[in-house]
Amino acid sequence: xxxxxxxxxxxxxxxxxxxxxxxxxxxxxxxxxxxxxxxxxxxxxxxxxxxxxxxxxxxxxxxxxxxxxxxxxxxxxxxxxxxxxxxxxxxxxxxxxxxxxxxxxxxxxxxxxxxxxxxxxxxxxxxxxxxxxxxxxxxxxxxxxxxxxxxxxxxxxxxxxxxxxxxxxxxxxxxxxxxxxxxxxxxxxxxxxxxxxxxxxxxxxxxxxxxxxxxxxxxxxxxxxxxxxxxxxxxxxxxxxxxxxxxxxxxxxxxxxxxxxxxxxxxxxxxxxxxxxxxxxxxxxxxxxxxxxxxxxxxxxx
Amino acid sequence: xxxxxxxxxxxxxxxxxxxxxxxxxxxxxxxxxxxxxxxxxxxxxxxxxxxxxxxxxxxxxxxxxxxxxxxxxxxxxxxxxxxxxxxxxxxxxxxxxxxxxxxxxxxxxxxxxxxxxxxxxxxxxxxxxxxxxxxxxxxxxxxxxxxxxxxxxxxxxxxxxxxxxxxxxxxxxxxxxxxxxxxxxxxxxxxxxxxxxxxxxxxxxxxxxxxxxxxxxxxxxxxxxxxxxxxxxxxxxxxxxxxxxxxxxxxxxxxxxxxxxxxxxxxxxxxxxxxxxxxxxxxxxxxxxxxxxxxxxxxxxxxxxxxxxxxxx
Numbered sequence: 001x002x003x004x005x006x007x008x009x010x011x012x013x014x015x016x017x018x019x020x021x022x023x024x025x026x027x028x029x030x031x032x033x034x035x036x037x038x039x040x041x042x043x044x045x046x047x048x049x050x051x052x053x054x055x056x057x058x059x060x061x062x063x064x065x066x067x068x069x070x071x072x073x074x075x076x077x078x079x080x081x082x083x084x085x086x087x088x089x090x091x092x093x094x095x096x097x098x099x100x101x102x103x104x105x106x107x108x109x110x111x112x113x114x115x116x117x118x119x120x121x122x123x124x125x126x127x128x129x130x131x132x133x134x135x136x137x138x139x140x141x142x143x144x145x146x147x148x149x150x151x152x153x154x155x156x157x158x159x160x161x162x163x164x165x166x167x168x169x170x171x172x173x174x175x176x177x178x179x180x181x182x183x184x185x186x187x188x189x190x191x192x193x194x195x196x197x198x199x200x201x202x203x204x205x206x207x208x209x210x211x212x213x214x215x216x217x218x219x220x221x222x223x224x225x226x227x228x229x230x231x232x233x234x235x236x237x238x239x240x241x242x243x244x245x246x247x248x249x250x251x252x253x254x255x256x257x258x259x260x261x262x263x264x265x266x267x268x269x270x271x272x273x274x275x276x277x278x279x280x281x282x283x284x285x286x287x288x289x290x291x292x293x294x295x296x297x298x299x300x301x302x
Numbered sequence: 303x304x305x306x307x308x309x310x311x312x313x314x315x316x317x318x319x320x321x322x323x324x325x326x327x328x329x330x331x332x333x334x335x336x337x338x339x340x341x342x343x344x345x346x347x348x349x350x351x352x353x354x355x356x357x358x359x360x361x362x363x364x365x366x367x368x369x370x371x372x373x374x375x376x377x378x379x380x381x382x383x384x385x386x387x388x389x390x391x392x393x394x395x396x397x398x399x400x401x402x403x404x405x406x407x408x409x410x411x412x413x414x415x416x417x418x419x420x421x422x423x424x425x426x427x428x429x430x431x432x433x434x435x436x437x438x439x440x441x442x443x444x445x446x447x448x449x450x451x452x453x454x455x456x457x458x459x460x461x462x463x464x465x466x467x468x469x470x471x472x473x474x475x476x477x478x479x480x481x482x483x484x485x486x487x488x489x490x491x492x493x494x495x496x497x498x499x500x501x502x503x504x505x506x507x508x509x510x511x512x513x514x515x516x517x518x519x520x521x522x523x524x525x526x527x528x529x530x531x532x533x534x535x536x537x538x539x540x541x542x543x544x545x546x547x548x549x550x551x552x553x554x555x556x557x558x559x560x561x562x563x564x565x566x567x568x569x570x571x572x573x574x575x576x577x578x579x580x581x582x583x584x585x586x587x588x589x590x591x592x593x594x595x596x597x598x599x600x601x602x603x604x605x606x607x608x609x610x611x612x613x614x615x
Contacts (some may be wrong), residue, residue: 042412046429052441052445071455118335137343139481141347149351152587153353156346175339175346205331209335236555259446277436296500
């Protein structure tokens with residue numbers, strides 16, 4: 001998918017002249033030994049990287065009374081229990097978090113995909129006065145660190161009475177300039193002839209957008225939808241300040257309250273961590289390629 | 303001219319240029335396409351940025367309406383004299399120093415090694431990338447648990463290694479930021495890993511084969527082929543990483559809430575505290591603006607570097 005590339009992370013062809021490698025003894029390139037060392041080193045790091053998650057999983061299947069005793073007790077415990085999970089799934093909080101995260105992430109992703117692709121279509125395919133101004137303004141928007149704007153955004157939402165609604169979480173995340181640029185880049189790559197035929201037939205811009213451009217853009221649309229969904233799902237700072245009603249809390253905000261409210265019930269805390277992360281892990285396993293492409297293409301960093 | 307040609311000809315000749323009668327309609331239609339996105343852009347990005355800049359010159363407060371009184375540069379001069387502000391900037395820098403080198407170097411090493419492995423690419427992705435898609439709140443709960451004093455996993459490992467009384471990582475002012483940094487490295491390395499893997503995909507295999515025929519060792523191949531060919535990716539990763547680290551908020555808020563004392567209070571934590579706890583919007587706006595300037599400066603460097611590299615390429 002060389003087309004989803006705003007980041008410049010991919011080079012087209014080899015442009016930098018490769019310095020000629022110094023000639024070593026012919027045949028003695030040590031490839032096999034090197035590959036074996038590679039496997040071992042990478043394996044060790046992979047295990048280190050898996051330990052925290054595995055530790056959380058192990059703890060979540062342990063009884064609260066045992067996990068309160070600490071690491072050694074958890075390691076020695078051989079009676080896996082679903083007690084923490086059934087307690088959490090039996091209560092209403094977790095389901096409220098799921099609902100809030102699902103609604104806000106889905107709506108934000110839908111709005112970003114539709115609005116950003118429309119704007120990108122205009123900038124990429126239409127000539128109009130003020131186009132350059134719009135373009136430069138949006139380019140500047142890429143550099144604005146949205147997290148730093150939390151206070152004015154809070155005040156704005158407060159003054160229009162949107163605090164403690166899902167819209168307060170959704171609206172500020174609709175202006176994804178990065179998504180717009182990914183779309184623009186993609187549309188720039190589509191051949192002009194495609195729409196010219198339609199234009200000759202008298203198709204309106206809206207029709208060309210809907211029936212010519214959108215169907216061709218499915219891969220980039222789904223990549224942006226997923227990346228936005230994940231971004232909104234994981235956002236903490238915005239919902240933390242604009243939602244104070246516990247019934248509306250998204251998963252990250254809900255999880256943030258767990259530490260305090262669960263005290264030393266380590267198993268319950270870790271079970272809520274696993275359950276809070278689970279939907280995205282499933283999403284990742286299903287859409288692995290799309291997510292990875294989307295992330296590599298946008299250069300979004302949390 | 304017959305009616306038929308009138309109907310057909312202008313369309314043919316004018317499509318590339320757009321004719322006079324249609325220009326107005328097309329202009330309007332372009333703006334209509336931009337309007338929905340533009341509305342949110344103005345309301346939630348451009349507007350707040352300008353408001354923040356303006357408010358930084360007023361004694362704006364959350365408890366009263368409007369901007370308050372114009373006080374010029376007083377917010378800024380107060381910040382310059384505030385120890386809390388400077389220490390929050392220092393902690394931000396400290397966090398950036400702790401996280402950027404490992405996150406760039408380790409992700410490079412992981413990607414280069416994983417790319418050489420004939421099999422298991424799904425496994426490596428799963429191991430290194432999965433933490434990145436977890437909510438920051440989840441990773442914080444995991445790491446706070448690992449760093450639990452005395453009985454936590456890390457304290458226990460330290461005891462196995464022979465330390466009698468391991469110091470609590472998150473409870474010690476000099477170590478708390480290291481703990482936050484470790485959690486962050488674990489969490490976000492997958493992102494850089496993926497960027498590097500994408501960059502590696504674009505290096506043609508033949509280059510390595512040619513180098514191998516010339517007798518270059520794997521190490522020489524990495525030094526003389528991989529590293530120079532990935533320099534663009536490295537610039538990107540480095541600058542994105544610096545910007546991300548300067549905006550650190552979630553892990554600090556969740557793992558230490560700035561403590562112990564103010565030893566992990568970073569710029570964004572300081573800003574939200576000034577705004578939401580002390581209600582001093584004007585002062586928070588001034589601090590936001592300063593952080594904003596630093597981040598934008600780095601973003602501009604990124605743009606310039608990218609352009610320079612594109613020109614060189």
